[in-house]
Amino acid sequence: xxxxxxxxxxxxxxxxxxxxxxxxxxxxxxxxxxxxxxxxxxxxxxxxxxxxxxxxxxxxxxxxxxxxxxxxxxxxxxxxxxxxxxxxxxxxxxxxxxxxxxxxxxxxxxxxxxxxxxxxxxxxxxxxxxxxxxxxxxxxxxxxxxxxxxxxxxxxxxxxxxx
Amino acid sequence: xxxxxxxxxxxxxxxxxxxxxxxxxxxxxxxxxxxxxxxxxxxxxxxxxxxxxxxxxxxxxxxxxxxxxxxxxxxxxxxxxxxxxxxxxxxxxxxxxxxxxxxxxxxxxxxxxxxxxxxxxxxxxxxxxxxxxxxxxxxxxxxxxxxxxxxxxxxxxxxxxxx
Numbered sequence: 001x002x003x004x005x006x007x008x009x010x011x012x013x014x015x016x017x018x019x020x021x022x023x024x025x026x027x028x029x030x031x032x033x034x035x036x037x038x039x040x041x042x043x044x045x046x047x048x049x050x051x052x053x054x055x056x057x058x059x060x061x062x063x064x065x066x067x068x069x070x071x072x073x074x075x076x077x078x079x080x081x082x083x084x085x086x087x088x089x090x091x092x093x094x095x096x097x098x099x100x101x102x103x104x105x106x107x108x109x110x111x112x113x114x115x116x117x118x119x120x121x122x123x124x125x126x127x128x129x130x131x132x133x134x135x136x137x138x139x140x141x142x143x144x145x146x147x148x149x150x151x152x153x154x155x156x157x158x159x160x161x162x163x
Numbered sequence: 164x165x166x167x168x169x170x171x172x173x174x175x176x177x178x179x180x181x182x183x184x185x186x187x188x189x190x191x192x193x194x195x196x197x198x199x200x201x202x203x204x205x206x207x208x209x210x211x212x213x214x215x216x217x218x219x220x221x222x223x224x225x226x227x228x229x230x231x232x233x234x235x236x237x238x239x240x241x242x243x244x245x246x247x248x249x250x251x252x253x254x255x256x257x258x259x260x261x262x263x264x265x266x267x268x269x270x271x272x273x274x275x276x277x278x279x280x281x282x283x284x285x286x287x288x289x290x291x292x293x294x295x296x297x298x299x300x301x302x303x304x305x306x307x308x309x310x311x312x313x314x315x316x317x318x319x320x321x322x323x324x325x326x
Contacts, residue, residue: 003277005195009317010216010236013176014266015257032168039326053173053235066318069271069325072216073173073235078266092264094178094257101255101310102265103177103241108232114166147264154172155229162232163202 012050012074013105015147016091019084020049022144023077027051030122031107031149033075037061037068049077075105093146104140104147108154108162112137115151138163175213175237176268178310179254182247183212185307186240190214193285194270194312196238200224200231212240238268256309267303267310271317271325275300278314301326 017023027033028051036057037050050068052075058064068074083089094102109115116130116139126132127140127148139151155162180186190196191214199220200213213231215238221227231237246252257265272278279293279302289295290303290311302314318325 003272003274003281005193005272005278005281006216007273007320008195008216008278009271010196010238010268011271011315012269014269014313016264016266030168032171033173053169053171065325069315070317070319071235075173076266076269092255092257092262094255094265099255099262099264101179101262101308102257103179103239105173106175106177106239108172108174109166109168110170111166115168115171118166118168145264150177152174152232154233156233157170162228 009070010072011069012076014076014078015102015105015145016078016080017143017145018079018089018091019144020047020077020079021084023079024049024051026143027075027077030119030124036074037064039065045081047079047081049079051075051077091145093142093148095148102147104150106150106152108152110154110157112139112151112153119151135163172233173235174232175239177211177239177241178265178268178308180240180242180306180308181252181254182307183210183240183242184247186242187212187214189306190238190240193282193287199237200227202228208244210242210244212242214238214240254308254310256305256311258311265310267313269313269315271315273317273320275302275314275316282314298326 024035033051034054035051039048092099125142130139141149152162187198196214197217198214202211255262288305293302304312315325
């Protein structure tokens with residue numbers, strides 16, 4: 001059998017988003033990812049946005065696609081066209097009592113105090129500030145759809161324990 | 164401000180699982196990840212299982228924790244104790260019509276035909292086989308909770324286009 005599962009790669013996590021402009025702006029401007037690739041599906045009336053932490057985004061569509069599908073740590077946002085114009089439209093975040101499942105994505109940051117201070121200045125919504133609850137070294141913010149994003153100190157930058 | 168968002172890392176994706184024995188076995192034995200770290204929370208009555216594609220798992224708890232929180236491509240499984248003994252208990256996968264949100268995780272494989280053949284032999288549940296639908300180069304399987312896992316050819320191994 002010509003397959004070796006230990007060579008597989010956990011490439012991406014897909015979440016559906018109501019308004020891709022708001023979501024791409026959040027993951028780029030607030031969380032520092034880069035939008036590396038977009039795929040439109042005319043028949044299915046949806047678009048896929050791929051974001052990741054990369055230094056540079058290549059210029060050709062083929063290179064962008066290869067970048068999106070060759071590494072771990074990619075976030076895929078699915079936009080079903082038109083949802084952004086429906087005032088009452090809302091996706092399930094996975095954290096409501098009646099529809100628990102998916103929990104969150106998690107981002108390692110270089111300096112968690114400074115990162116959270118910056119999120120405050122950017123008026124980001126917090127589920128849990130560093131000072132809330134028992135765990136003083138993690139925070140939870142939400143993206144434009146209300147999906148939870150955990151914020152954790154990157155121990156390889158600080159030398160501090162992450163959690 | 165001492166934080167540079169471009170230096171952040173998309174570390175992990177968390178999903179809740181009903182039975183960690185079944186889920187850890189699936190992600191290890193079927194998908195080839197390694198279980199690199201576990202955290203138990205007695206007060207909250209839950210355990211966290213961290214899995215990733217790594218060559219080796221370090222021996223000390225501190226090293227395991229650092230490994231889990233210092234890289235992209237980590238999967239976190241949350242087990243709220245006791246759910247495995249409740250016959251009717253079920254998490255929302257994010258793909259049911261009434262609770263859409265989270266879509267899937269995605270795994271790049273070395274040889275997609277061989278990988279899918281092996282999944283068949285292991286009696287893995289398929290949402291979409293390679294031969295189903297219009298997109299003949301991706302498959303979807305489910306994990307023990309019914310969460311969707313997309314299977315994609317790794318272009319950096321095959322030289323073939325991924326999607």
